[in-house]
Amino acid sequence: MSSATEPVSDAAKAKHHATEAGNYFVANYPPFSFWQKEQVFAVEKVLDSPAPHDIPLGVYFHIPFCRKRCHFCYFRVYTDKNAAEIRKYIHAGMEEFARYAARPYLQGRKPHFVYFGGGTPSYLSVPQLQELTNRMKDLMPWDQAEEVAFEAEPGTLNEKKLEAIREIGVTRLSLGVEHFDDHILESNGRAHRSGEIERAYRFARSLGFEHINIDLIAGMMNDTEELWRAAVAKAVEMQPDCVTIYQMEVPYNTGIYKQMQTDGKVTAPVADWETKRAWVNYAFEEFVKTGYTVTSAYTVVKNPETIKFVYRDSLWEGADLLPIGVASFGHLGGIHLQNQADIAPYIETIERGESAIFRAYATSPDERFIREFILKLKLGSVKPSYYQTKFGEDVLTRFAPQLGWMQNEGFATLGPDEIRLTRDGLLQVDRLLHEFFLPHHRSARYT
Numbered sequence: 001m002s003s004a005t006e007p008v009s010d011a012a013k014a015k016h017h018a019t020e021a022g023n024y025f026v027a028n029y030p031p032f033s034f035w036q037k038e039q040v041f042a043v044e045k046v047l048d049s050p051a052p053h054d055i056p057l058g059v060y061f062h063i064p065f066c067r068k069r070c071h072f073c074y075f076r077v078y079t080d081k082n083a084a085e086i087r088k089y090i091h092a093g094m095e096e097f098a099r100y101a102a103r104p105y106l107q108g109r110k111p112h113f114v115y116f117g118g119g120t121p122s123y124l125s126v127p128q129l130q131e132l133t134n135r136m137k138d139l140m141p142w143d144q145a146e147e148v149a150f151e152a153e154p155g156t157l158n159e160k161k162l163e164a165i166r167e168i169g170v171t172r173l174s175l176g177v178e179h180f181d182d183h184i185l186e187s188n189g190r191a192h193r194s195g196e197i198e199r200a201y202r203f204a205r206s207l208g209f210e211h212i213n214i215d216l217i218a219g220m221m222n223d224t225e226e227l228w229r230a231a232v233a234k235a236v237e238m239q240p241d242c243v244t245i246y247q248m249e250v251p252y253n254t255g256i257y258k259q260m261q262t263d264g265k266v267t268a269p270v271a272d273w274e275t276k277r278a279w280v281n282y283a284f285e286e287f288v289k290t291g292y293t294v295t296s297a298y299t300v301v302k303n304p305e306t307i308k309f310v311y312r313d314s315l316w317e318g319a320d321l322l323p324i325g326v327a328s329f330g331h332l333g334g335i336h337l338q339n340q341a342d343i344a345p346y347i348e349t350i351e352r353g354e355s356a357i358f359r360a361y362a363t364s365p366d367e368r369f370i371r372e373f374i375l376k377l378k379l380g381s382v383k384p385s386y387y388q389t390k391f392g393e394d395v396l397t398r399f400a401p402q403l404g405w406m407q408n409e410g411f412a413t414l415g416p417d418e419i420r421l422t423r424d425g426l427l428q429v430d431r432l433l434h435e436f437f438l439p440h441h442r443s444a445r446y447t
């Protein structure tokens with residue numbers, strides 16, 4: 001081990017007080033800004049190669065529609081599409097999926113996991129959902145899927161829709177709650193209110209979903225210590241199987257950032273980073289008191305033995321992910337890929353019989369190793385032996401300066417069998433991860 005005490009960059013040393021515009025969350029590696037149109041051919045090459053027998057396959061279907069655009073939202077979403085336009089989009093997605101299913105690399109493979117994300121998948125009507133999922137199952141049966149995850153906005157759920165979601169085989173229902181205070185929900189642009197959360201949750205529970213998750217966000221506009229504590233108390237009372245808690249960030253393409261520009265402000269009108277970390281820590285502690293376990297920088301789980309995150313874990317370990325729909329991200333045979341980012345060009349390219357992929361990145365073995373190391377650090381603990389076996393890399397030597405610095409700062413404890421983040425390290429893991437990027441990826445814009 002090195003005795004290095006300095007971080008590699010000034011960014012890691014910064015105390016990160018006020019929330020300024022930009023991406024904080026590290027979702028993938030190498031950064032998206034390095035993905036290029038010129039590398040799309042590499043995906044086509046993979047798709048023409050024989051199907052592998054040892055790589056799990058997942059399918060991600062993006063539903064880009066929402067009732068309202070939240071002020072903090074940075075996803076590609078549309079709030080003005082009518083039923084005919086939605087149907088056209090779904091048909092384009094099904095056509096894209098059918099073309100993939102016929103390629104050699106995917107032939108005969110069945111998904112290990114399926115994920116409906118958005119946007120708001122629960123915005124679809126029951127007939128739309130049934131048509132979509134029946135077709136998907138015809139093309140690639142889900143009978144071996146360990147997880148079928150579905151994101152839902154509480155205000156779009158009635159009993160009929162929840163029953164349909166259950167019937168199509170969803171095992172993990174993820175409710176985008178974010179907060180329980182109606183003024184906070186309203187002032188942050190959320191479409192739902194607390195009464196709708198109650199109703200949707202109660203009925204979903206009665207339907208016997210294997211796994212119900214609720215999402216919360218710490219540090220939304222107008223949140224206070226008192227309101228946050230009340231929200232946590234409410235979430236604890238509901239006893240979901242799992243809770244995901246994000247710290248509010250303000251990327252450049254959000255309504256909040258646009259307002260900051262208009263007002264000439266640098267600091268976002270949301271809680272500072274220390275406050276957000278303290279709030280997430282408070283929530284973790286409250287859940288732990290009732291028997292939950294902290295299983296990552298963002299999650300507490302009621303029963304870690306039975307509640308698995310198949311999508312997340314498979315993806316982080318290098319599974320293939322087939323991305324369907326506008327702006328969807330995927331990973332096939334070591335190549336990252338993303339689809340057309342706007343709905344019109346997405347549908348047009350599919351209708352012309354062309355691929356909707358608009359940028360890609362062929363990862364090197366070293367980049368795949370770094371990716372898996374940094375993403376798994378978000379779980380709070382990694383084993384050096386795992387990386388030695390899978391990649392032939394001694395992480396304690398390779399990352400000696402970064403890890404030594406993290407240990408000195410009280411963010412991690414290091415041992416030959418385990419690298420473990422302290423709670424303080426876990427709560428700010430995303431800003432620490434940049435230190436492990438290859439040098440030429442460190443200073444670049446992430447998205």
Ligand code: SF4
Pocket residue numbers: 065066067068069070072073074075077118119120153176
């Ligand atoms: S519901 Fe989710 S995807 Fe839709 S606008 Fe709000 S944050 Fe964005």
